[in-house]
Amino acid sequence: MTATEPRRTEPVVALRFEAGTLWALDQTLLPFQELELRLRSAGEVAEAIRRLAIRGAPLIGVAAGYGVALELARDPTPGTLERACRLLVDARPTAVNLSASVTRVRAAALEVGTEGIAAAALAEARAIHSDEQDASAAIATHGAELLAAAGAVLTHCNTGALAAPGRGTALAVVAELWERRRLRQVLATESRPLLQGSRLTTYELSRLGIPHRLIVDSAAAGLIAGGSVDAVIVGCDRVAANGDVANKVGTYGLALAAEAAGIPFVVAGPTSTIDLACPTGAEIEIEQRDPEEVRRALGQPLTLPDTSCLNPAFDVTPAALVTALVTERGSARPVGAESISRLKRI
């Protein structure tokens, strides 16, 4: 390496809270249209989360926190607090960040009297937002140290600024490697059915100026076997106490391919994604989504309307296949009950 100055990149802003309103880039329209949604109630936030206008485990946690605060600004009562919390927690089942964030805002709100409830909730939502931004920056640093030798990496789904505040999780590591002038190229999977790779990851990588090639999901294993990349790095939606990882469907197959090729398979995410109450991956509820997502691609029918489909949104990668779990508090390596619990205790 030459002693060149590090590059500077500017991440996209997926969420911002301004003047009593939560503004969220509608991720269902990207990359074709950049439209910010104006969200002013818990119901609007829950709906945006449900239809994936806001997505990514850390980002939906932050959005849900603001959702509680927005609702309390309209009606600052304990009854409204409970209703808003339930509505938001029920929006999606797999990511633990959503319920953790709502629990945190609820506790802060319950600590104060009715007159201060809305302000307390908003302050806590802002604190969660800020914590996640700090976590993203720390994940980027730890991950880039771990993968300092990787010139080409493969990533799955979207794990950038559109998935987590700051620069994201796995894609924050990618951006950091690029800024440190380590990285030459990224292979990005399209991530059917909702195409977060083709739509969101390529959009973010383009904005960051990072060279990349898009591939269909099933091309990944063969390209990994053929030596196209030096590492695979993905995010996570929930990490069990034993280190098993629930993440976007297809992650497990990438882990198998990385193991067969003898390259690192790295998972990046904030410790808020670790769920010690969940002993192993077998206990993680896998969200089954609308079969219509499989029947179509961005509205285009791909099969006959009566075709029966299965549409699991996530799969579970056993801890044994994960080279390292990178969090804002450092890395678990090897990944197992002991290293996971150490991270969570710090």
Added chain:
Amino acid sequence: MTATEPRRTEPVVALRFEAGTLWALDQTLLPFQELELRLRSAGEVAEAIRRLAIRGAPLIGVAAGYGVALELARDPTPGTLERACRLLVDARPTAVNLSASVTRVRAAALEVGTEGIAAAALAEARAIHSDEQDASAAIATHGAELLAAAGAVLTHCNTGALAAPGRGTALAVVAELWERRRLRQVLATESRPLLQGSRLTTYELSRLGIPHRLIVDSAAAGLIAGGSVDAVIVGCDRVAANGDVANKVGTYGLALAAEAAGIPFVVAGPTSTIDLACPTGAEIEIEQRDPEEVRRALGQPLTLPDTSCLNPAFDVTPAALVTALVTERGSARPVGAESISRLKRI
């Protein structure tokens, strides 16, 4: 099992030669439209193969044979024979059946004088067609014996009557298991980028009355790990002398998942797909197709038009991951240089 009568199913007819014309179902329009193309020259057949209106390694071999015969019917001369053969062989690079079939029809045509050349070519094309139908039936029988215990199987891409004359290859085994009342359900992968699974396999399975669920490609590994299927069965585009298998991109990942789950990974294809001139999978040319196929799904843009893509059409599965190769002459098991050469010599 009860001693119930076997079921009877009727496969779709992908190709038929009648009254001097080759009729081919346009597979690019299925399942939304059932349209037969009327092909009357080698150029029309080559174009149909190139744009995947006719596809599947054995089926393009048969179509190419008729293509030579059609051209000789228009102009029964040795010069035309050579031009037609070159045109058809150049239509697609990976499947060995195409050149093998053209070589066979050319040899038959060269054995007779100019007055008999067209008739000899047509007779040979019909013989190839009939041979492939017999091969399909035999593959179905051998495969169903091998997988007699499989109640649920996963298959990739399309390997039915739309890919090979008769009932196909891997899907012929599936149909045979269904007729024998062994099978409960099939999981079919959509097979991006060209969606042969969503468009063609579901179409065939529906017509055969076989219960099935369509999944995105990257859902396969997790479902295999979760015990959803008892076996994986796929076709092949070229088998090397050592048993390495080139097949639709994504096949290698399915083989890894089957191995990890301890279930059989079975490859089905006629011995015409075995290429003894190709020592290992490393020597198989992998067709790189138009990046536009990754950027779109059935015409619908999935990403911005300037996104850089990689689009390998096939990958290579090492012989060690293949439980058995089922051919019309029986099965190679374990799969290796010795068992492969024995099948080819029979």
